[in-house]
Amino acid sequence: MQTHQAGPSLSSQKPRVFKCDTCEKAFAKPSQLERHSRIHTGERPFPCTLCEKAFNQKSALQVHVKKHTGERPYRCEHCAMGFTQKSNMKLHVKRAHSYAGTLQEAVGQQEPVGEELSHTLHLEEVVQETGGEWQALANVF
């Protein structure tokens, strides 16, 4: 009976035997349940070595550290803008270039490409150093 009860996402009918007793979510793997349980306990086993923040998931920490290192692995192929997270980049592409997802051109073909643009404007280092106005600009793109 337990193997067919609803899981957290509702999509995916995998058996979920491991149930959280704080909330009613269930998971396919014990380690997933254990990971989930610490969002109730507030436990944060992954501290950042550069600042004093901590995370409940290692991947969250890894992404966070990129903020300190300035690493920006995900690059927009249309305007060469860099991002720390892929989903943020995807969102940017959709909004700035109205480009849903399946590669190849979309709407605005008038794009001579902004290759050297990032160099002349020093885009890599200007990001949100103190002022919050850049944040507002992000919504335009």
Added chain:
DNA sequence: CAGCAGGGGGCGT
């Protein structure tokens, strides 16, 4: 931009 929550897969035991 930054962080959270969950799914799935690979690898060692």
Added chain:
DNA sequence: CGCCCCCTGCTGT
């Protein structure tokens, strides 16, 4: 199996 890691979508400031 069990654990660890990476990826992805969504939410928050």
